[in-house]
Amino acid sequence: MVEEPVCKRCGNCCHYVKDGRVKSCSQLVKIGKKTACRIYRNRLGYKVDEGVHCANRKDVPFDFPGCPYNTGKPMMEVKNGIDSPGNSG
Numbered sequence: 001m002v003e004e005p006v007c008k009r010c011g012n013c014c015h016y017v018k019d020g021r022v023k024s025c026s027q028l029v030k031i032g033k034k035t036a037c038r039i040y041r042n043r044l045g046y047k048v049d050e051g052v053h054c055a056n057r058k059d060v061p062f063d064f065p066g067c068p069y070n071t072g073k074p075m076m077e078v079k080n081g082i083d084s085p086g087n088s089g
């Protein structure tokens with residue numbers, strides 16, 4: 001049996017860069033040390049921001065540190081993400 005990779009729910013792939021700044025999707029919430037999506041079942045195609053839509057992880061053109069779904073795409077570090085107090089989301 002092949003085990004499916006398990007999402008760590010770090011939320012990094014729910015971030016994007018706008019005007020040179022990393023922003024988190026407004027549907028992303030923190031639950032303890034993990035994150036969740038408020039609209040998970042209806043997330044695909046959701047308009048995150050102008051020109052940014054929610055997509056399946058495999059269609060996101062970046063890798064993220066420690067993500068089990070990485071496939072050798074450019075690495076995106078989310079240093080100012082949902083954990084940052086200065087980030088209004």
Ligand code: SF4
Pocket residue numbers: 006007008009010011012013014057064066067068069
């Ligand atoms: S970056 Fe990877 S581990 Fe983190 S939430 Fe996205 S899919 Fe899950």
Ligand code: SF4
Pocket residue numbers: 013014015025026027028029036037038039040043046048054055
């Ligand atoms: S809508 Fe998409 S990008 Fe936004 S929190 Fe949910 S899964 Fe992440």
